[in-house]
Amino acid sequence: MQAIETVTVGLGGQASITFSSIPDTYTDLKVVFSIRSERASSVSDTLVFRLNGDSSNQSIRALRGNGSSAESFTNTLPNAGIVPSVPDTFGSYEAYIPNYTSGVAKAFSVEAVEAKNVTTAYQQISAGLYNSTATITSLSILTTDADIAEHSTATLYGILAGSDGTTTVT
Amino acid sequence: MTVYDPPVATYIPLQTITLGSAASSVTFADIPQTYRDLVIVMDASASGTAGGRMFPNNDTASTYNTIRMYGDGSSAVSSTITNTYGYIGDVFTSKTPIIIQLFDYSATDKHKSWLYRMNSSANYVMAGASRWPSTDAITSLVFTLNSGTYSSGTTFSLYGIEA
Numbered sequence: 001m002q003a004i005e006t007v008t009v010g011l012g013g014q015a016s017i018t019f020s021s022i023p024d025t026y027t028d029l030k031v032v033f034s035i036r037s038e039r040a041s042s043v044s045d046t047l048v049f050r051l052n053g054d055s056s057n058q059s060i061r062a063l064r065g066n067g068s069s070a071e072s073f074t075n076t077l078p079n080a081g082i083v084p085s086v087p088d089t090f091g092s093y094e095a096y097i098p099n100y101t102s103g104v105a106k107a108f109s110v111e112a113v114e115a116k117n118v119t120t121a122y123q124q125i126s127a128g129l130y131n132s133t134a135t136i137t138s139l140s141i142l143t144t145d146a147d148i149a150e151h152s153t154a155t156l157y158g159i160l161a162g163s164d165g166t167t168t169v170t
Numbered sequence: 171m172t173v174y175d176p177p178v179a180t181y182i183p184l185q186t187i188t189l190g191s192a193a194s195s196v197t198f199a200d201i202p203q204t205y206r207d208l209v210i211v212m213d214a215s216a217s218g219t220a221g222g223r224m225f226p227n228n229d230t231a232s233t234y235n236t237i238r239m240y241g242d243g244s245s246a247v248s249s250t251i252t253n254t255y256g257y258i259g260d261v262f263t264s265k266t267p268i269i270i271q272l273f274d275y276s277a278t279d280k281h282k283s284w285l286y287r288m289n290s291s292a293n294y295v296m297a298g299a300s301r302w303p304s305t306d307a308i309t310s311l312v313f314t315l316n317s318g319t320y321s322s323g324t325t326f327s328l329y330g331i332e333a
Binding site for chain 2: 001027028059061062063064074096102104105106107109111125126127128129159160
């Protein structure tokens with residue numbers, strides 16, 4: 001696994017974090033990010049995980065708990081988690097995209113935890129689908145209601161799988 | 171505490187199996203004992219909806235325990251499974267990535283456990299943990315389904331994790 005790029009959001013925040021011109025030399029991609037929203041009050045924002053800037057060919061199926069109950073939902077917006085706002089601490093996230101250069105639709109996963117020192121805080125696991133045969137060359141993280149806040153970070157890793165070796169297939 | 175300076179590379183690629191045709195069983199054999207943990211990344215699909223199974227050292231006799239939670243888009247469920255296989259989630263005809271983290275696989279003083287994450291955006295999302303009640307070091311991993319076959323194009327990648 002190799003670190004490809006890290007983005008740290010500077011003073012004033014920014015609308016999104018985008019990794020562009022992703023090399024096609026790896027097998028899988030992994031993104032680890034720590035972010036919060038600039039939404040002013042202690043109201044959670046929603047994370048959007050977008051591939052190739054495509055806003056119409058993604059969907060997710062998710063399982064989410066809030067400390068007292070659990071729910072499951074689907075969404076055609078790649079709504080992949082809850083993002084805490086400025087009064088709260090940063091949320092922690094990880095996304096994994098296997099075979100991102102394959103010529104078929106890509107399935108991916110996202111884990112999201114909103115750390116808050118209050119009774120209600122969300123954690124979510126998501127199964128995502130990017131229904132496109134295109135190689136993934138860019139990846140964006142954004143929030144739906146405000147900019148991503150200063151000091152948020154995101155790191156993109158490339159994972160290269162091994163070659164075939166001693167294999168038994170029946 | 172050990173501080174590695176310079177840092178040590180980890181997530182070492184050990185082997186990838188890409189199915190050129192449908193298969194009912196796939197095996198990683200002769201797994202080196204030199205890492206702390208293993209990660210298996212499957213980008214799988216199957217001939218029909220089927221339960222994914224993993225057998226350390228091809229042990230089909232032991233009683234494995236699994237606890238899982240999953241959501242199908244409308245309801246959230248948690249349940250346990252006890253059977254003679256290691257459950258790793260279900261595999262569907264559409265792409266179903268499964269990521270497995272297998273801890274302390276070479277230890278001979280503990281039972282082995284793993285975490286798994288199964289993702290099917292068309293069916294359900296699942297996270298679970300399973301236990302293999304054996305102190306044997308794991309030298310091979312066999313993957314099967316409760317019915318049908320893994321489809322052509324399915325990939326299984328094995329990584330070694332340094333600690």
